[in-house]
Amino acid sequence: MFLAVLADESRHGYEIRQTLGQEFGELLPAMNAGQIYSTLARIERDGLVVGQSVEGDGRRKRMYELTEAGQRREYLRSLWNLDTTLVADGNQVVAELLVERAILDLKALP
Incomplete structure (x- = not known):
């Protein structure tokens, strides 16, 4: 699901959480921020996404995008x-x- 959400554009964790909620609603139990970021860390470690810190809205955000893999x-x-x-x-x-x-x-x- 995370890869599908990132297929269109890079996003930060909160955007991923919002998109999953919009797409799957009641079918997907609410994921807390810890679950989102631990999953992102795992798939980044697996080489499927890459995260980069960027400045946004006056604070730093980690944006994730798909790698070739x-x-x-x-x-x-x-x-x-x-x-x-x-x-x-x-x-x-x-x-x-x-x-x-x-x-x-x-x-x-x-």
Whole structure:
């Protein structure tokens, strides 16, 4: 979920928390700030995001964005969701073509 939220733009922890709340509402139990920042620290340690301190609103904020590895992971996750939806709808051929395209896209990445 964190990678999906960061796929569009870099955000700080509070923005991530707000976006998750807006997107998932009651489906997702409220996450406290500690949970948000410990998850961000873990995925940063795993090389999926990178955080950078920036000046904003008169105070420093740590903005997070996806690394190339994070972009690849999010891309594969989105394809998996699309693939399972297409297969469930009976579009096996389209799903297979999308997977083949994804493999070519991933091979083309630096």
